[in-house]
Amino acid sequence: DFLRSRPAAPFFLDVGFEETHRDFPSGGDGRYVQPPRPLPDAPEIRQDTADFIRSAHDLDLGIGQVLAALEESGLADNTLVIYTTDHGPAFPGMKCTLTDHGIGVALILRGPGGFSRGQVCDALVSHLDIYPTLCDLLGLARPAWLEGHSILPLVRGNTHAIRDAIFAEVTYHAAYEPQRAIRTDRYKYIRRDGERRLPVLPNCDDSPSKEYWLRHGWADRPIPQEQLFDLVFDPNESSNLAAEPTYAEVLADLRARLAGWMEATDDPLRHGPVPAPSGVQVNDPAGRSPREPAILVQ
Numbered sequence: 001d002f003l004r005s006r007p008a009a010p011f012f013l014d015v016g017f018e019e020t021h022r023d024f025p026s027g028g029d030g031r032y033v034q035p036p037r038p039l040p041d042a043p044e045i046r047q048d049t050a051d052f053i054r055s056a057h058d059l060d061l062g063i064g065q066v067l068a069a070l071e072e073s074g075l076a077d078n079t080l081v082i083y084t085t086d087h088g089p090a091f092p093g094m095k096c097t098l099t100d101h102g103i104g105v106a107l108i109l110r111g112p113g114g115f116s117r118g119q120v121c122d123a124l125v126s127h128l129d130i131y132p133t134l135c136d137l138l139g140l141a142r143p144a145w146l147e148g149h150s151i152l153p154l155v156r157g158n159t160h161a162i163r164d165a166i167f168a169e170v171t172y173h174a175a176y177e178p179q180r181a182i183r184t185d186r187y188k189y190i191r192r193d194g195e196r197r198l199p200v201l202p203n204c205d206d207s208p209s210k211e212y213w214l215r216h217g218w219a220d221r222p223i224p225q226e227q228l229f230d231l232v233f234d235p236n237e238s239s240n241l242a243a244e245p246t247y248a249e250v251l252a253d254l255r256a257r258l259a260g261w262m263e264a265t266d267d268p269l270r271h272g273p274v275p276a277p278s279g280v281q282v283n284d285p286a287g288r289s290p291r292e293p294a295i296l297v298q
Helices: 043-073 127-138 208-215 245-264
Strands: 081-084 107-110 166-172 176-183 187-192 226-230
Touching: 043 081, 043 208, 081 127, 176 245, 187 245, 226 245
Parallel strands: none
Antiparallel strands: 081 107, 166 176, 176 187, 187 226
16 A cells, blocks of 8 residues: 555665465475475475475565555656565574575565666675665765675676675574574585584474474484585585595685684674573573473573
8 A cells, every 4th residue: 555655755665574484374285396405305395395385475476466566656667676585494404504595595676776687696695785785776875884795786797796705693593503604605614602512403493394304313413513515516515524634725714714704793602602681582402392481581
């Protein structure tokens, strides 16, 4: 209704969707789908994937309503639409991990300023890059504290890259699970802090896919403190090279770059465990589900 009212003044509209969050609607056809790459091709996981696809279809319909309202109001050509997500899909080994399955997100832009030609860009970009991009589009000075880079040079074909690495982090989700990562075009380095070396199961949404993994011993599979992946030969990030002498220089370089980023951003993890603020509720990292009774932090 807001868009169809043809607002005369410039506006910012934030539209959030529940779709693709757990629990997915049932009824998808699980016979002919391929599960996400970290997961095995088992009947219950295919069904879980089919239900996710059904939820994504509902999301697509909702986005279509927004775009149709812009067209009807005559605002489509003068409105920048940004579609993005905040993490990977809610499957085990994806959401709340620092593999590409967890930090790879959707980012689609449509509107003035060059975002209208159906381009596909493979360069490394971060959500941090949206703010400076908007500043450039609007002709506004960028605040000095911005860490991101405008993606306009990519869109306009002036360069093939705006950054040589991105950084990612998890500290808390439902439970404490401190991790930091650096990702370049070729490599991914993930470092886990704290004493726990087993999966933090409350940070994974309950699902048939999760139950399948748990039945096959996921809860007892140790996670290394350091992980190094060659994304060219191991895009699923399943073969840890951190102990391989051949990759010692790569490991040392990424360790140093990640430490430098943590210092530059004054990461509290540099000083030890990060306590949860008083008054919040968190799950026990040794628990099984985010639906278990939470602990109130005093």
